[in-house]
Amino acid sequence: xxxxxxxxxLVAMTANxxxxxxxxxxxxxxxxxxxxxxxxxxxxINGLYAFDEGAREQWLEMEDFPxxxxxxxDGEAAFNETFANGKTYADCFANGxxxxxxxxxxxxxDSGEVITLEYAINQCRTDNGEQALPWLTGKLAEISxxxxxxxxxxxxxxxxxxxxRALAAYESGKEYYFTRRGQLEFACENxxxxxxxxxxxxxxxxxMLGQASHWPVYRSKWGDIGTLHKRFKExxxxxxxxxxxxxxxxxxxxxxxxxxxxxxxxxxxPASRR
Amino acid sequence: MVRLRAASGVEPMDIKVMNIKLSVLIxxxxxxxxxxxxxxxxxxxxxxxxxxxxRASLAAAAEQVQLWTTSGALLKKATLAAKEGFxxxxxxxxDEARMHGELALxxxxxxxxxxxxxxxxxxxxx
Amino acid sequence: xxxxxxxxxxxxxxxxxxxALMPHPMESGARIDADTGEPVxxxxxxxxxxxxxxxxxxxxxxxxxxxxxxxxxxxxxxxxSGDKLEISWKDNTGDTSVTEIAFK
Numbered sequence: 001x002x003x004x005x006x007x008x009x010l011v012a013m014t015a016n017x018x019x020x021x022x023x024x025x026x027x028x029x030x031x032x033x034x035x036x037x038x039x040x041x042x043x044x045i046n047g048l049y050a051f052d053e054g055a056r057e058q059w060l061e062m063e064d065f066p067x068x069x070x071x072x073x074d075g076e077a078a079f080n081e082t083f084a085n086g087k088t089y090a091d092c093f094a095n096g097x098x099x100x101x102x103x104x105x106x107x108x109x110d111s112g113e114v115i116t117l118e119y120a121i122n123q124c125r126t127d128n129g130e131q132a133l134p135w136l137t138g139k140l141a142e143i144s145x146x147x148x149x150x151x152x153x154x155x156x157x158x159x160x161x162x163x164x165r166a167l168a169a170y171e172s173g174k175e176y177y178f179t180r181r182g183q184l185e186f187a188c189e190n191x192x193x194x195x196x197x198x199x200x201x202x203x204x205x206x207x208m209l210g211q212a213s214h215w216p217v218y219r220s221k222w223g224d225i226g227t228l229h230k231r232f233k234e235x236x237x238x239x240x241x242x243x244x245x246x247x248x249x250x251x252x253x254x255x256x257x258x259x260x261x262x263x264x265x266x267x268x269x270p271a272s273r274r
Numbered sequence: 275m276v277r278l279r280a281a282s283g284v285e286p287m288d289i290k291v292m293n294i295k296l297s298v299l300i301x302x303x304x305x306x307x308x309x310x311x312x313x314x315x316x317x318x319x320x321x322x323x324x325x326x327x328x329r330a331s332l333a334a335a336a337e338q339v340q341l342w343t344t345s346g347a348l349l350k351k352a353t354l355a356a357k358e359g360f361x362x363x364x365x366x367x368x369d370e371a372r373m374h375g376e377l378a379l380x381x382x383x384x385x386x387x388x389x390x391x392x393x394x395x396x397x398x399x400x
Numbered sequence: 401x402x403x404x405x406x407x408x409x410x411x412x413x414x415x416x417x418x419x420a421l422m423p424h425p426m427e428s429g430a431r432i433d434a435d436t437g438e439p440v441x442x443x444x445x446x447x448x449x450x451x452x453x454x455x456x457x458x459x460x461x462x463x464x465x466x467x468x469x470x471x472x473x474x475x476x477x478x479x480x481s482g483d484k485l486e487i488s489w490k491d492n493t494g495d496t497s498v499t500e501i502a503f504k
Contacts, residue, residue, distance in 0.1 A: 019396065027396040065408055065419045070469055178389040183342040183374070185381055189392050223467050242341040 004168060021160050021170055025261050028193075032209050036197065044210030045268050051197045052204045059272065068145060068218035068270040071225040075146030078139050083128045089143070092124035101144075101151035102267050105256045106159060107166035114169050114252040118144055118227055122247075135246035136230040141216045145225055148216060148269030156213055156267060158259045173257030176250060177208075182241030203274060212259040214271035225270060228255060317361035324368035325352065331375030335382065345374040402497030405487050409479075409503055416479035416503065418450065420472050420487050428464035444492055445470065451486045452479055479503050 019027070029041060043050040049059045079089050079097065090096035094103075104117040115123070121143055122132040133140040160166050180187045189208070191200065196207040215228040222230075229246035232254065236243040244250055290296070328349065335341050352367035403423040410417050422445065429442035442464065450458035457476045479485070481503055488498040 019393075023396045024393065027394040030397060031394040065406070065421055065471065065473075067421075067469065067471065069406065069421065070423050174393070175389055178392040179385045180381055180389075181340045181385075183344050183377075187385075187389070187392065193392075193394075236340070237343055240343045242336075242343050244340075 004165070004172075021167075021260055024174065025263060028209055028261055031193065032196070032207055036207075041209060042265065044207045045213040045262075045265050046271075047206035047210065047214070047273065048204040050207075050210075055204070055274070062272055066218070067220075067272050068225055071142045071145040071216075071218060071270060072149045074139075075142035075144070075149075078143050079146050083125070083130050085128050087128050089121065089124055092120065092127070097147060098150045099154060101148050101269065102154040102157050103159070105252060105259055107161055107163065107169060107256070109161060109163055109166070112165050113249075114256045116228075116247065116252050116255050117147060118229070119247050119252065121147075135227065136233075137222070137224050137226045141225045141227050144216045144227060145270040148214075148267065151267045151269070154267050155264050156259060156262045158256070158263055160260060169253045170257055170260060172250070173253035173255070176254050177257060182236065182239035184239040186239040188235070208258070208261060210262055210265050212255065212262040213265050213267055214269045216270050218270060218272045220272070220274050317365075318356070321352075321356050321361045321364045321368065324365045324372070325349075325356075328352070328368045328372035328375065331372045331379070333375075335375040335378035340378065340382075342374050342378050345371045345378075348374065402489065402491070402495050405489070405497055405499040407485065407487060407499060407501045409485055409501060411479055411481065411503055414477055415475050416452075416477070416485075417475050418473060418485065418487075420450075422448075422470050422472070422489060422497070424469060424489070424491065426464075426466055426468045426470060430464070442492055445489045446492050448472065448487065448489045450474070451484075451488075452476065453483050454486075 032039065032041060032044070039050065046056075046059075049056040082088050090098075093100055101117055104120070105114050107113075108115050118135060118140055121140060122135075126132050160170050177188045180190070191205050192208040192211065196205050198205055212228070215231075216225050217228075217231070218225045219231075227246065229251050232251050233243035233246065328345075332341060332345055332349075348367050348371040352364045352371065355361075355364035355367060406421040406423075408419045424445055425443055426445065427440045427443040429439060431440045432438070433440050444464050444466065445462050448458075448460040448462065449456060458474050460472065462470070483503045484500055485503060486498060486500040488496060490496045
């Protein structure tokens with residue numbers, strides 16, 4: 001809380017000195033255009049498959065009959081379930097929850113919190129007397145997969161309202177992204193900006209641009225569908241930094257920042273990855 | 275390495291081992307053996323102090339930003355070693371955990387000042 | 401009855417290409433249930449039979465090394481538009497699943 005107030009104060013005092021989120025986004029796109037002059041930025045939604053020919057071939061073959069198909073079907077069935085009190089998920093979301101993922105995360109000006117899709121799904125459950133689902137994988141990820149599927153083709157359109165708290169949340173996520181952490185002292189940007197396209201063991205590193213567009217993801221490594229926050233936890237562990245809880249404030253702020261950076265890119269969730 | 279010389283006029287307690295007279299050496303060794311018990315208690319105390327320092331350093335790091343995943347395992351090893359009486363080793367583990375906390379904190383404080391440097395800036399054509 | 405098998409089948413020239421995705425937990429018996437601490441019992445597909453117009457074109461014997469929701473693809477000659485393709489599996493609990501499609 002104290003940190004948030006201080007951040008708000010700083011933001012209010014130095015707002016003109018800092019670049020706006022839109023400046024940040026355009027600067028990021030510029031960064032990647034300069035680094036990869038032959039890359040179509042719209043392809044970045046496919047992560048490493050934008051860089052690795054061999055992996056891309058295998059992935060395209062898999063897309064013919066994707067492993068996340070089962071998750072979408074199970075997710076649809078779960079989404080259409082009725083709660084004990086007679087309500088459904090459709091009652092909690094705009095447009096009945098169909099084709100809305102591109103607007104997440106959003107900043108809730110009433111509660112002052114960043115709301116991600118998974119957070120909203122569980123909020124819907126608890127508001128209607130149901131138990132919250134586990135965050136990382138399973139039924140919640142399947143519902144998210146179905147909802148992501150209904151948003152395919154739409155453009156990411158995360159909004160930062162004219163509210164210093166929202167801007168502070170965005171800046172907090174941004175600071176997290178660029179801060180080195182863990183025994184290996186890596187920041188997210190070291191891999192996904194400076195070293196994007198390079199090999200890390202047997203995988204190519206994806207660009208930060210386009211990373212938020214395709215979640216949840218069926219990761220071959222997990223053998224299952226999983227959420228973005230599960231990947232955050234994994235990335236933290238990989239640099240030997242203690243992971244936070246899924247859907248904790250800092251991870252939601254990080255997702256807010258990442259999603260805004262991918263604004264205007266096509267939503268292509270759920271996706272399959274190695 | 276004790277060479278007993280059956281020489282006349284040499285008293286047994288004047289025999290030297292490693293250039294120390296037996297008359298000095300034997301009582302010293304006996305005293306050392308008798309003081310061994312309280313020495314263990316002192317080691318345990320030193321371990322306790324090292325553990326407190328380690329925990330404090332880790333708490334400070336946790337407050338700032340992120341701990342390393344490595345410190346938990348080290349503390350566990352320290353506790354195990356202490357349980358089995360290997361205090362010197364336990365202190366080593368506790369100290370290493372403390373250092374992990376200090377390094378994590380150092381990174382966090384440094385990064386607070388320099389993280390902005392990585393953010394790309396929009397280049398506009400003038 | 402097990403869950404239905406998803407099948408995609410295309411004919412290119414005189415070669416039929418079949419892709420199948422079979423929802424199945426495929427428990428090896430080695431995984432420990434986090435809640436009970438006990439191993440989850442073995443539950444895996446043992447035999448898969450693919451028939452073209454009633455004639456067997458592919459038989460597969462699987463074990464516990466095959467992972468959850470197995471995906472299989474194979475090719476065979478001699479299929480025409482309208483022909484029937486049937487894929488069935490049987491698992492170690494005796495459960496079965498059969499799905500039939502027609503080549504377009």
